[in-house]
Amino acid sequence: MSGNDGSGVRRGSAKTRREFLTSAAAVTAAGGMASLLPLGCEQPKSKAGQGALAPTLNDVSGPRSLRAHGAARGLLVGCAVNPDHLDGEPEYARTVAEQASIVVPENAMKWAALRPNPTQYDFRRADDVVVFALSHEQKVRGHNLCWHEAIPAWFAGTVTKENAAQYLTQHIQTVAGRYAGKLHSWDVVNEAIELKDGRPDGLRNSPWLELMGPSYIELAFRTAREADGTALLTYNDYGIELDTQEQIDKRGQVMMLVRRMQARGVPIDAVGIQSHLSAGDAPGAGLIHFIRELRAMNLQVFITEMDVNDRKLPEPVAERDAGVAKTYRDYLTPVLAEPNVTAALTWGITDRYTWLNGLPHASRADGKPERPLPFDYDYNPTPAFFAERDAIDGRTAQALPGADPYAPFHPTQPQRPQFE
Numbered sequence: 001m002s003g004n005d006g007s008g009v010r011r012g013s014a015k016t017r018r019e020f021l022t023s024a025a026a027v028t029a030a031g032g033m034a035s036l037l038p039l040g041c042e043q044p045k046s047k048a049g050q051g052a053l054a055p056t057l058n059d060v061s062g063p064r065s066l067r068a069h070g071a072a073r074g075l076l077v078g079c080a081v082n083p084d085h086l087d088g089e090p091e092y093a094r095t096v097a098e099q100a101s102i103v104v105p106e107n108a109m110k111w112a113a114l115r116p117n118p119t120q121y122d123f124r125r126a127d128d129v130v131v132f133a134l135s136h137e138q139k140v141r142g143h144n145l146c147w148h149e150a151i152p153a154w155f156a157g158t159v160t161k162e163n164a165a166q167y168l169t170q171h172i173q174t175v176a177g178r179y180a181g182k183l184h185s186w187d188v189v190n191e192a193i194e195l196k197d198g199r200p201d202g203l204r205n206s207p208w209l210e211l212m213g214p215s216y217i218e219l220a221f222r223t224a225r226e227a228d229g230t231a232l233l234t235y236n237d238y239g240i241e242l243d244t245q246e247q248i249d250k251r252g253q254v255m256m257l258v259r260r261m262q263a264r265g266v267p268i269d270a271v272g273i274q275s276h277l278s279a280g281d282a283p284g285a286g287l288i289h290f291i292r293e294l295r296a297m298n299l300q301v302f303i304t305e306m307d308v309n310d311r312k313l314p315e316p317v318a319e320r321d322a323g324v325a326k327t328y329r330d331y332l333t334p335v336l337a338e339p340n341v342t343a344a345l346t347w348g349i350t351d352r353y354t355w356l357n358g359l360p361h362a363s364r365a366d367g368k369p370e371r372p373l374p375f376d377y378d379y380n381p382t383p384a385f386f387a388e389r390d391a392i393d394g395r396t397a398q399a400l401p402g403a404d405p406y407a408p409f410h411p412t413q414p415q416r417p418q419f420e
């Protein structure tokens with residue numbers, strides 16, 4: 001049933017890990033530091049060789065990195081990653097290694113990625129993320145075990161009311177079981193609330209709800225706990241960040257769901273607040289109240305998927321960067337000051353690969369690429385980077401237990417851990 005032999009999922013990169021790591025090492029050997037240093041430097045690329053050895057204000061490596069600042073204040077900091085780029089683009093890999101103390105696969109652990117057909121699993125790309133993270137002393141979030149999207153095409157004709165519980169249980173046993181003991185947390189259920197679907201309990205009419213009724217949530221969490229006794233089991237959702245009436249109502253339904261779970265003894269350790277924001281958004285008192293209520297319930301909170309789209313801002317880059325950075329600052333400063341917020345991740349590290357540019361309803365009318373992340377298209381830190389780092393610094397100083405504040409990028413073949 002399990003194994004590395006699933007055939008239906010495309011390998012995005014023709015390069016093997018060994019080839020990539022060898023070529024990264026070759027870059028270092030041939031070009032010395034200069035070939036790896038331009039990121040984070042203010043000089044235009046063409047001048048990078050001249051000034052690269054002198055640190056500039058924009059040098060954000062090592063102790064100036066997000067992960068180092070987070071480590072000094074008890075906060076895991078990181079981003080969603082794509083194994084194709086980790087394998088294929090040394091600058092991407094290096095930026096992730098340098099900045100993140102926690103990563104999450106953007107797509108590689110979703111059903112559609114892992115399940116080429118009803119009987120096989122393809123763990124290759126998910127494993128790549130875990131291997132990369134472990135070899136760079138990073139933690140990994142699993143995302144996700146149960147969602148209404150990224151469901152494979154074969155699902156509709158195969159999974160029925162009669163066998164849905166069995167499929168869900170077996171998937172979670174296999175996937176969470178494979179990585180048991182190696183993950184920081186799992187998004188066990190993702191986006192289960194949708195007020196527009198009109199149910200009194202706020203639950204979304206997802207395939208899982210239609211097949212199993214509301215009990216699928218409890219089954220997913222209980223099975224996840226049995227399969228992995230150490231990952232922090234997380235309920236993750238979006239549209240609960242602001243104090244608009246719609247978001248206040250949705251946040252209320254999330255709180256009710258979590259309270260029902262706790263009342264029934266369902267294992268849950270954390271709530272993930274996705275935080276896909278638009279420039280200009282700022283949290284009201286409601287979000288902070290929610291985080292504190294979760295703290296009183298003994299739950300951690302993770303900022304799981306932050307980005308700030310700039311589609312309502314005018315075209316000039318400086319104006320957009322300022323607006324995006326202000327939103328990072330306004331949002332993260334109060335949120336990260338809460339002690340039960342223990343991890344903050346952006347949905348990607350570089351504007352080069354933001355999912356927003358692929359979204360018809362979220363893209364800019366003028367067709368310009370969005371700039372929602374801490375690094376721009378060319379891996380220069382954006383004003384949002386500094387806003388995020390300042391917000392981290394606003395937390396009370398507190399060492400992150402057991403964490404290396406920053407680990408260097410190892411251009412060597414990592415030991416592949418055994419998953420089975």
Ligand code: XIL
Pocket residue numbers: 106107190274305355
């Ligand atoms: C998105 C990915 O970024 C895209 O590449 C993919 O095409 C669709 O899914 N909420 C989530 C994430 O929980 O899994 C979504 O990721 C973004 C919204």
